[in-house]
Amino acid sequence: DSVFANIVQAPEDPILGVTVAYNKDPSPVKLNLGVGAYRTEEGKPLVLNVVRRAEQLIINDQSRVKEYLPITGMADFNKLSAKLIFGTDSPAIQENRIATVQCLSGTGSLRVGAEFLVKHYHNRTIYIPQPTWGNHPKVFTMAGLSVKSYRYYDPATRGLNFQGLLEDLGSAPSGAIVLLHACAHNPTGVDPTTEQWEHIRQLVRSKGLLPFFDSAYQGFASGSLDTDAQSVRMFVADGGECLAAQSYAKNMGLYGERVGALSIVCRTADVATRVESQLKLVIRPMYSNPPIHGASIVATIFKDRDMYTEWTIELKAMADRIISMRQQLFDALRARGTPGDWSHIVKQIGMFTFTGLNTEQVASMTKEYHIYMTSDGRISMAGLSSRTVPHLADAIHAAVT
Numbered sequence: 044d045s046v047f048a049n050i051v052q053a054p055e056d057p058i059l060g061v062t063v064a065y066n067k068d069p070s071p072v073k074l075n076l077g078v079g080a081y082r083t084e085e086g087k088p089l090v091l092n093v094v095r096r097a098e099q100l101i102i103n104d105q106s107r108v109k110e111y112l113p114i115t116g117m118a119d120f121n122k123l124s125a126k127l128i129f130g131t132d133s134p135a136i137q138e139n140r141i142a143t144v145q146c147l148s149g150t151g152s153l154r155v156g157a158e159f160l161v162k163h164y165h166n167r168t169i170y171i172p173q174p175t176w177g178n179h180p181k182v183f184t185m186a187g188l189s190v191k192s193y194r195y196y197d198p199a200t201r202g203l204n205f206q207g208l209l210e211d212l213g214s215a216p217s218g219a220i221v222l223l224h225a226c227a228h229n230p231t232g233v234d235p236t237t238e239q240w241e242h243i244r245q246l247v248r249s250k251g252l253l254p255f256f257d258s259a260y261q262g263f264a265s266g267s268l269d270t271d272a273q274s275v276r277m278f279v280a281d282g283g284e285c286l287a288a289q290s291y292a293k294n295m296g297l298y299g300e301r302v303g304a305l306s307i308v309c310r311t312a313d314v315a316t317r318v319e320s321q322l323k324l325v326i327r328p329m330y331s332n333p334p335i336h337g338a339s340i341v342a343t344i345f346k347d348r349d350m351y352t353e354w355t356i357e358l359k360a361m362a363d364r365i366i367s368m369r370q371q372l373f374d375a376l377r378a379r380g381t382p383g384d385w386s387h388i389v390k391q392i393g394m395f396t397f398t399g400l401n402t403e404q405v406a407s408m409t410k411e412y413h414i415y416m417t418s419d420g421r422i423s424m425a426g427l428s429s430r431t432v433p434h435l436a437d438a439i440h441a442a443v444t
């Protein structure tokens with residue numbers, strides 16, 4: 044008999060499992076709005092033109108070798124990633140106060156940051172928003188942090204529960220870690236305003252909480268890389284410390300290349316040097332060093348002014364298509380006279396709309412209309428097109444009437 048005979052079947056991942064169910068459905072009208080990956084108007088995955096250009100350059104480079112990268116990854120990539128999120132003129136960069144390491148996309152960056160905090164930070168409690176990306180509690184728990192939540196979303200207004208957020212962070216113990224979505228909060232699509240961010244910053248600093256930013260959608264929310272990084276930059280401008288996990292999955296379409304970075308902003312260059320030395324000790328026993336290809340694509344694009352510009356244009360086009368899908372879905376529901384206020388569809392930003400549909404309504408839309416989404420009613424706007432909006436609007440209309 045197998046030594047593993049007693050192992051029980053694990054449940055499917057709540058997000059990736061949606062695609063598993065979708066793949067099994069033979070219906071020609073089936074629609075996958077579960078996973079957060081961009082699709083074109085034709086419903087196809089998109090490789091950015093600038094990424095193809097960069098890959099050509101990389102492949103044609105005869106001096107290219109496949110030696111191991113350093114434990115911390117590609118130096119150029121790290122420097123440029125820091126500039127992307129903190130700003131080209133960031134004093135923290137000029138003062139060498141930031142330790143940046145290349146990691147396995149956003150998830151890997153969060154995990155390395157969490158492992159580092161468990162080993163070297165005095166407080167092991169992290170506050171995450173309620174709700175948040177489903178993988179957050181697992182990543183942090185596995186690393187050894189204790190996970191608590193703070194109020195974030197108000198189902199009544201389908202907007203931010205700002206009062207609840209301030210109360211919960213206000214009563215968090217001094218020194219606790221706080222996870223903040225830099226922009227395009229997943230799954231709600233609800234972000235604080237600049238004034239609210241400033242309030243949050245003052246509270247976080249006055250209580251000595253440690254901010255840990257998850258930046259998985261820079262450029263995807265507004266279409267502007269700088270606008271989407273404002274929250275993070277406010278927290279760096281005050282001279283205080285923070286962590287930031289960056290992903291190039293969405294904004295450069297590099298999902299499966301697993302390219303991202305973790306930055307730890309410190310008070311002094313001396314501290315940053317020691318932090319980096321300890322990050323190496325976290326990374327080495329996990330995966331030794333990160334892969335080359337995705338980071339070379341990013342670095343190649345960043346180093347060429349023309350390619351960088353092309354990237355920002357292609358990124359804006361993706362963001363604009365998503366914004367246009369919001370308007371089209373909203374208009375389609377209005378045209379059908381679907382009961383309820385659906386203005387949150389156009390107010391929320393980023394890849395997802397948190398529809399407010401409940402588990403039963405989602406189940407009926409899957410059963411009757413072959414539309415797949417997470418059971419919390421989150422739909423990926425990037426998976427929609429002008430062609431599929433009417434089908435989705437019909438399904439929502441039927442589910443709520």
Ligand code: PLP
Nearest residue numbers: 079148149150176229259290292
């Ligand atoms: N954080 C948030 C909020 C996300 O939505 C995602 C992806 O869906 C990630 C992090 C990490 O993604 P990846 O590991 O593919 O970069």
